Amino acid sequence: MARVVVVGDIGGHPAQLRAALSSLGADVDRYHLPEKVTVVQVGDLVDRGPDSRAVLALVRGYLENQPERWIQLAGNHEAQYLPGGTEFWPERLAGADADLLRSWWAEGRMRVAVAIRTADSEDLLVTHAGLTVGAWRELAEPPTAAIAARLLNERPQPLIFRGGEFGVDRAAGPFWAEAGWELHEPWLEFYAGGGFVPFGQVHGHSQPVRFADRTWRCPGRVRQRATVDWPARHVRVRVGGRVFTAIDPKHGRTGAAEWSPLILDGAELLTAHELPSL
Template sequence: MAARQRGRVAVFGDIGGQLGEFSRALTDLGADVAAGLLPADLTVIQLGDLVHRGPDSPGVLDLVARFLSASGDQWVQLTGNHEEQYLFVPPRFHWPEHLDEQHGDLIRWWWRSRQMAVAAAVDLPDGQVLVTHAGLTEGFWRKMLGAPESAAEAAERINSMASVFKRPVFRAGTMLGDPVDFTAGPVWAASGLELLPSWLIAGDLPFDLVHGHSSAWNWRRKQVMGDEALRPHLQIDEQHRHVRVQIGDHTVTGIDPGHGAKAAPRWAPLVLTDALVVQPA
């Protein structure tokens, strides 16, 4: 398998069964959706929640399967809490939609064969970025990971924990009805209540973060999702549905577009340039 190349890295937030939107965005980046091929200069990281809500979750999974088969290391697939639904027996939360057995088995196969991870790290000319489904809380970084200084080291530690099903990786706080938890894990942390407040209190980040799962900004209601004190910190990109928060020398970027049964009216992946995925190795 060819080594990854420095170039564009497109990070996709939650897709939620929106096959048409996903296909369009990939095509716009130069991908051959039918063949599952990516341009030589492009790597895709999809940060989980491929399924549920939208019209064609099986189609989305079939699309990803083509890319994993044909494009190899150019496609990095992460798990979200909706994929986790098919990894735990019994599932840890109720969701009214259920995949058929074939597609549930596909998710489990990706997990067992390590084609699906929990964290990715991207190297940029000015530093590194950690990509996870829900973001890395300050408490999880410090208490569970031992305060790694690089995104690559953090991703390696998270994925090592996940490979032996260490429960802290899947630790949920307020999203599953428990109290707000600044040590909530990278699959479940709530952006406006756990992720961002944990780092704003700490005052600095060790590296940049990119996450999906939830947004600190409600795109439909145009209001903060969490403590209203967050509002002055939010840099809101309506066109792409990205929310950025500067904390010290680093940035947290949320890219959950908020798709539901219908797709968001405007959204885009986060495209990093002169970038190289360094984890998973």
Template sequence: MPDIVVIGDVGGCAAQLTRAVAPLVDDPDTVIIQVGDLVDRGPDSRGVLDLVRARQEIAPERWIQLVGNHEAQYLGGEPFWPTRLDEDAATLLRTWWLKEWLRVAAAVRTREGEELLICHAGMTVATWRALGEPVTAATAADLLNTRPEELLWDSRGGPLWAEAASDLYGSWLDAPVVVPFGQVHGHSTVVSFARRAWLCPGRIRQRTTVDWAARHTFTRIRTARFIGVDPKHGRFGTDHWAPLTLPDATLLA
């Protein structure tokens, strides 16, 4: 079984993505899942897109590209970022979407048997219910990959927009339901990595551990783990982060 490596939000920081990917691309037993938000904010969105295009052309089975809210504004969602991509870059994103090189979600099973849904901002209870309350991560990913527009373009808690503390974790903590599977998400986080400070209520903090060096958070909600992988690169990128590695994992969807 391959190692599955999950890369958080890139945000136009091509140099940081290049360094993260370099030791992985020659390993045929590694599959990379990138959680979206390739573009905007950082200095080289086009460089990021060029790197991803090269990986998709060389080994498409080993690079799974998910869509984030920053890509969504070129695919049917409302524009919100003040600086627009050039038309060639925007056309490239639309082409990937049409060819289904951009997906909404993936699902994996770890070697310990834990099922994890992976999407940009995570699946809230409201989204889970709107999809018919799927009981496995694979089913949830398949349903999201049908591209339900009323959910994708919803900036009030949809799978490309949910805020980790309030929308995602809060909804599962409040709902009187069994949490059916764990999740891995980017988009937002419950801490400030730069300041080593918490950005969440105490009930989430007491359930969370932080890998400050890798810039990952791990929040336990009943029997399920929620893993945040957005490194918060900002405008210039950080060198103090790492992708999330799931060794000997199985790709389910």
């Protein structure tokens, strides 16, 4: 059975990434994934943790050895090194590591989005931070996850880099949208006003709950529609008949003691040649 595994933010923790891949049966020393396993990593490979370079080296091994089985998305921490991005993190990557990220972007090895079809025939859009309703409207309201992914992978600017400022931006882009106030609440308002939520989403970057003390950081109606898998560090929010799943494990400086990737058995990627024409 095919399996798509969506890996949350790694944040400079190579041991966390190696452990997650090993749990899937991967040979992390030979950069080899098990048969029929495809990994989608949602970005934020670097910063905060002890060894961003080692994380990049591990991912490079998979991108070179099994490029069709490792889908790398960009996060806001990668985006600051890309054309159009804005530097914000005080601890800068070494020049060679920043150049590696730029080469992945230039060669198309690092994307903005990917679409997945689950075993239940539900289509999901996967981005680093989520597609806000404002950004979705700016894309001319794509009706499917596949079309949304294609449009985002055309790298529309300034849309993809928008966000990261103080205050709530309901049109924040897919590198910066914050769970809760920017992502979930506007979609819930859209649905309450009679709008149709076109697809589910999977994202990293932020969470509507703080795992350390289990306190909520979101509007009340988001909390009412949320369920938490505490060991996995996944938060699912029901939005108009769809599910938005947040998978950022919040490794911080020291790494989460317990977390898991999102495993979708029987799922498949909607690759570029399968995306419908506009």
